[in-house]
Amino acid sequence: MYVAVKGGEQAIANAHRWLADRRRGDRERDALSVAQLAEQMNLAVDRVMAEASLYDPELAALALKQASGDLVEAVFLLRAYRTTLPRLAETVALDTGAMRLERRVSATYKDVPGGQVLGPTYDYTHRLLDFLQLADGEVPEPARAEQALEACPPILEQLDAEGLIERETDDGAEPYDITRDPPDFPVDRATRLQMLARGDEGYLLALGYSTQRGYGRNHPFAGEIRIGTLEVEIAVEECEAPVCIGEIALSECQMINQFAGSRDRAPQFTRGYGLAFGRNERKTMAMALVDRALRAEELGEPVQGPAQQPEFVLAHADSVEASGFVSHLKLPHYVDFQSELELLRRLRSAHGQPDGAEDSRETVDDGGKKKEPAVEQDTNESEQVSP
């Protein structure tokens, strides 16, 4: 006799215990400390902070630990915590020109005031596995300059006396807050940038890449990339000057893109902008490409690629939303499926005799199709030989 399945509660509790055990792993080994993660997995921590829209390296490292290193899960944990926090104050707008720089490169100007600074980058490392790290080899101290780099204003403002590059000006408008109000398409650029800033890095990277390969091409140059730390200030009623409440690390990318001009505007270089918490250079470059691509309509360019369609790009950028909705397919859908079963049976019974004939033809088709994968396999093999 059939009895409906019960015991979901016990199953969930047991699943959580098993998960905790799996996360901890072999008890003979030391447990990872949150401080270790924050220090030694700092780029993962930075990505989690950027996509969760919460600057707190310790909590981001905790999220990373709790998620067993699953970045999307860690972003979700931190985001769900963020949403419970009260909003105590709003900071003064950050001036990235005042950044204490640790990295600053420009691909458009060879020599820039303040100089090009590589900083701690993976760029010119040879991607050879460093087996010394398997044996916990000693790491030498870095070379240190006599004094810290001085703050430099943005390169693009400094070096463009001719006005060939468009200037961004503050129109003083109160920015829309995507964490408090639902986005209302079409959204303005400031709102778009907020959405991109918390967008999934892999997604933005793929979209940015697509513009380089012709789906909405716009000839980008990396005008300036800067990474460093910046003081965050708030205005307090009793004090005349803003009060510093701490320091955060930021990455910023200013992309310069060709613009052929339109009836209303002379040809000019235009800009795409990327900004993220922490050291997130790849993210900010991708973000800048996508920001510029999304300006297609504003600049009167033809909209040809997915990266140029604001609703498409922005509605699908958030990894918390995307992973939630994809993963919900795991939930039971017995009822909808039952409804479809019933319909399918009805449609098939109405389909009648020619149905069988079509079925046999399908089998023939399948046989014919089988040849195609065989051809693909051949090419794969020849590719494998070449290296």
Added chain:
Amino acid sequence: MNGYNFAYLDEQTKRMIRRGLLKAVAIPGYQVPFGGREMPMPYGWGTGGMQLTASILGEDDVLKVIDQGADDTTNAVSIRAFFERVAGVETTTATAEADVIQTRHRIPETPLSADQILVFQVPIPEPLRFIEPSEEETRVMHALEEYGVMHVKLYEDIARHGHIATTYAYPVKVDGRYVTDPSPIPKFDNPKLHMSEALMLFGAGREKRLYAIPPHTRVESLDFEDHPFEIQAWDEPCALCGARDSFLDEVITDDVGGRMFVCSDTDYCQRRQEEVA
């Protein structure tokens, strides 16, 4: 629970959502944008419904949570446990004893009463979405009551299959004005929306939209004169309680094609079995 407000959301957020709900009740079937918050459960798993439930729940309310009509499916268990934890409210599986019922994909078989509220979890609130993917466009279509495309879609079904091939999330027109997605309930449940005694609230967390069907509101399932709306029917009754008036799930009992049909509404089924016993 320590460190969190009653029912998880802070009072300002609840107030914002309740304002949205008032607007939704005033304009039946209209999708009201609201500042949806992240919940500690994934989007797509009922965060919209949970935000509405959190906003309307009082300390004395009794809560019931169902998924696919059942109280004991894992996600229903999880959501019920969440509210027990963050709100400390009493919960029940008995439809008649609940003040607030949060549901996914079903309307209970037991008729609801005027002092009950049914909260639906909604994945895609926009009934026109799969015809027109752009939100900008669909908003204009709603404003202009431009619903012809929906009838064209249903007509194409008839032309291709001989009848309408939408079996769940079957579009309805609410109070003669807005075409609305009843959430992915089977069309079997659509008639229960019409002139309901209970207030019905719909929350879509990821899409940040909420809407309502107030009590005693006309709700018509879209159809044609020569192809009237019909609900699913089964040849056999529920194998456990013998009900002929409830939505039945198909249960596979062996690996040689054996199957039986049982009520998807577990509370309804159990109550009927008790009555017989």
